[in-house]
Amino acid sequence: MNDTPGRLLTLLSLLQTPREWPGSELAERLGVSPRTIRRDIERLRELGYPVEATLGAVGGYRLVAGAAMPPLLLDDEEAVAIAVGLRVGAGHAIEGVEEASVRALAKLEQVLPARLRHRVGALQSATVAVTRGDGPSVDPRTLTAMAGAVAGPERLRFAYRARDGADSRRLVEPYRLVSTGSRWYLVAYDLEREDWRTFRVDRVSEPFATGARFTPRPLPMEAADFVRRALRGERTYPVDVSFAAPPEELPGWLREAAAAEADGARVRFESGDAPEWLAARMALTGLEFTVHGPGFLAEAAGALGARLVRAGA
Numbered sequence: 446m447n448d449t450p451g452r453l454l455t456l457l458s459l460l461q462t463p464r465e466w467p468g469s470e471l472a473e474r475l476g477v478s479p480r481t482i483r484r485d486i487e488r489l490r491e492l493g494y495p496v497e498a499t500l501g502a503v504g505g506y507r508l509v510a511g512a513a514m515p516p517l518l519l520d521d522e523e524a525v526a527i528a529v530g531l532r533v534g535a536g537h538a539i540e541g542v543e544e545a546s547v548r549a550l551a552k553l554e555q556v557l558p559a560r561l562r563h564r565v566g567a568l569q570s571a572t573v574a575v576t577r578g579d580g581p582s583v584d585p586r587t588l589t590a591m592a593g594a595v596a597g598p599e600r601l602r603f604a605y606r607a608r609d610g611a612d613s614r615r616l617v618e619p620y621r622l623v624s625t626g627s628r629w630y631l632v633a634y635d636l637e638r639e640d641w642r643t644f645r646v647d648r649v650s651e652p653f654a655t656g657a658r659f660t661p662r663p664l665p666m667e668a669a670d671f672v673r674r675a676l677r678g679e680r681t682y683p684v685d686v687s688f689a690a691p692p693e694e695l696p697g698w699l700r701e702a703a704a705a706e707a708d709g710a711r712v713r714f715e716s717g718d719a720p721e722w723l724a725a726r727m728a729l730t731g732l733e734f735t736v737h738g739p740g741f742l743a744e745a746a747g748a749l750g751a752r753l754v755r756a757g758a
Contacts, residue, residue, distance in 0.1 A: 623668050
């Protein structure tokens with residue numbers, strides 16, 4: 446194989462399989478001399494791929510973990526599997542990986558050939574994911590369209606249904622996607638209203654990047670803080686709960702609002718979730734807890750407990 450770039454890609458693809466390759470076998474596979482293989486290995490190392498050479502009568506090479514992750518080569522099956530997995534992770538806001546899932550999915554789908562995009566869509570439409578139900582699921586294509594517009598940056602158009610059911614068309618300069626663990630929000634500058642807005646992504650449809658580039662405006666605060674402030678304007682209520690566990694043992698969605706106490710942690714935050722669901726979600730932590738307020742949340746927790754006792758009997 447005389448094409449050096451093509452040979453390097455083929456060599457890298459072989460090395461990414463979890464085994465050790467003798468230099469003679471690599472040379473035979475690629476139709477070159479062992480000396481050429483050694484030079485190609487050095488080129489890969491210069492590009493940041495940590496290729497380890499082993500000693501012995503034959504000697505061999507393998508790709509090992511390095512300080513940074515260089516680009517990977519994926520075959521068709523691997524690319525489809527990863528894309529489907531990322532779509533599930535992004536669409537259901539899995540706590541802790543949701544934003545990374547969207548970024549990775551946007552990058553992967555940008556370079557997927559049409560034949561593979563079709564396979565990914567067909568596979569996902571034929572399967573159902575069982576999720577925790579923390580909030581409404583989101584079409585990953587909507588998320589990737591938005592993520593691509595944020596990265597552009599490109600102005601974005603979409604249809605939006607407000608909380609009261611009113612439909613509108615929006616033209617925005619997207620700034621950030623923010624996950625609360627149960628819902629996705631887009632922080633964007635609304636060009637028609639000439640102000641910053643948050644949009645619940647599950648209420649968005651038909652998003653598309655217009656191709657019009659823009660210089661991002663400075664948001665007056667962190668995007669996450671902007672979403673929190675916006676949520677206070679919705680139908681939220683203050684939650685005050687004690688857990689019989691230190692803050693570091695609480696799940697991430699509770700840990701940020703937790704303060705250490707002598708016998709555990711006191712958690713105070715604003716919530717817009719249905720009291721029944723919030724009570725069930727706290728029960729699913731597996732930790733003992735006491736609701737100090739509001740009263741209707743304590744009643745919901747009590748009703749849930751009584752229902753579970755009856756079910757167990």
